Amino acid sequence: MKLSSDELHARFRRHALRLTRQRAAIYSALASVNSHPTADDLYRTVKQRYPMMSLNTVYYTLSVLCRAGLVQEVNVGHDVARFDGNVTAHHHLICVGCRQIVDVIDEGLNQLAVSRGQARGFRILGHRVEFHGYCAGCQRAMLDVPPRNGQKH
Amino acid sequence: MKLSSDELHARFRRHALRLTRQRAAIYSALASVNSHPTADDLYRTVKQRYPMMSLNTVYYTLSVLCRAGLVQEVNVGHDVARFDGNVTAHHHLICVGCRQIVDVIDEGLNQLAVSRGQARGFRILGHRVEFHGYCAGCQRAMLDVPPRNGQKH
DNA sequence: CTTTATCTAGGAATCATTCCTACATAACAT
DNA sequence: ATGTTATGTAGGAATGATTCCTAGATAAAG
Known part of the structure; x- marks a missing residue:
């Protein structure tokens, strides 16, 4: 489901996280989907709208969001990390x-x-x-x- | 628990696996412990008795044993793979x-x-x-x- | 004892993830 | 609004677990 801008601000404020364009793009992309994308999947999705986006930023942002509890990491075997925007x-x-x-x-x-x-x-x-x-x-x-x-x- | 040589042979034969010194050492080391070692942990343990042992062989052997169902892989987060000799x-x-x-x-x-x-x-x-x-x-x-x-x- | 398919060692390659750092910017206070 | 400052970002380099490659070794079957 799509996320309103107000709701996005509220969630970030609630966790004392700075809201940047990049973070908004990454979190929205992850929260609006119910697949379980890898960091690279998200990078490619988000890069379409923000061509300057760095893969590094995707990793850093995901680690911040995980620690805050807005996102969780899921794993299949020991290979690439997958992320889940559904934390219920x-x-x-x-x-x-x-x-x-x-x-x-x-x-x-x-x-x-x-x-x-x-x-x-x-x-x-x-x-x-x-x-x-x-x-x-x-x-x-x-x-x-x-x-x-x-x-x- | 320690594993008898007969039991080792029986298990390998049952799964149509060749029994080499290296495989015996790796599988025994894993089956006799109830921690959940990484490939490198096993490598270091087994290398004490077989200094020529290659880390590569440890990986290859573990993959063979996993496919045969004699061993299973466990994971903590997305980091190093851990192995479990207990398949009950x-x-x-x-x-x-x-x-x-x-x-x-x-x-x-x-x-x-x-x-x-x-x-x-x-x-x-x-x-x-x-x-x-x-x-x-x-x-x-x-x-x-x-x-x-x-x-x- | 021979044969042969499979295993092993070791070095090189891969690739997800992390580290480093100069520049940019969101958030806060003035 | 504007300046200040802590924090975020980009991109290149480094790391490290795992896999790939290949020539020589060896378990298993006849």
């Missing part, structure tokens, strides 16, 4: 074929806890659930093209 | 201070599922739950040394 409680479905990430909204998953016996003195701040599997598109693709790593015979 | 169902507790990873064994967490409405046609293979928080040690450390990023006033 939710979890993820990850396609191990095409690596897309889809949001899962489920109140039950938000309520999970570790038993005291297992918690080993940790003070828990939050949790994440990731479901791994194949998306509909990748399932179809597997029917057309047989997998490479088939068993012998 | 379990989840993790991650300290956001010192980044240590601790196992959580909880049958309830193994039973989670996504509702059909949220699953969007995915064929789910598995899931992971990560709890984030501060371990006992980091909580104590925070009492002694106040945090850097304190609010103004």
Whole structure:
């Protein structure tokens, strides 16, 4: 969903963050989308309107927004970092074929806890659930093209 | 726990993997520990007994073992990959201070599922739950040394 | 014991991310 | 409005985990 200029100012002020053209562009791009773009995806998107934009600024801005809690980082395996402008409680479905990430909204998953016996003195701040599997598109693709790593015979 | 030579052979044969000295050393080192070492941690451990060991071989072996399902990869944020020789169902507790990873064994967490409405046609293979928080040690450390990023006033 | 497909070592290459620093500018106070 | 100043930005260089390449080694099968 699109974000009003007033709302943007309010969010930045609430977290004592300076609002620059670059930050507005980066945060709006991320908050208006429900995919989970990489820093480079955002860079390319935002660079169309601000050709001087530096990839460095995208990284720096994302780190600031993460620390402020306006944005969160999501990961698939150990590869490129992906970012999520949705910081309301939710979890993820990850396609191990095409690596897309889809949001899962489920109140039950938000309520999970570790038993005291297992918690080993940790003070828990939050949790994440990731479901791994194949998306509909990748399932179809597997029917057309047989997998490479088939068993012998 | 230590792994017998017979059991090692059996596991490798079961997955049609060649058993070399290097693979035995890497897999044994990982399977006998319940921390979650990085490739480099394993490299340094194993190099003590096999000084010719290459870091490359550690990476290659871990990728082979992961694909075979004898080992799994765990991640904290998007930084270095960590590996887990325990492939029975379990989840993790991650300290956001010192980044240590601790196992959580909880049958309830193994039973989670996504509702059909949220699953969007995915064929789910598995899931992971990560709890984030501060371990006992980091909580104590925070009492002694106040945090850097304190609010103004 | 031979054969052969696969593994290993080591060096080079890749590439996401971070570091450095001079210049620019948002926010605050005057 | 305008000046002041702490903070942000651009871009180039550095870092470091991981992957690629290749010639020699070796486990497994016959």
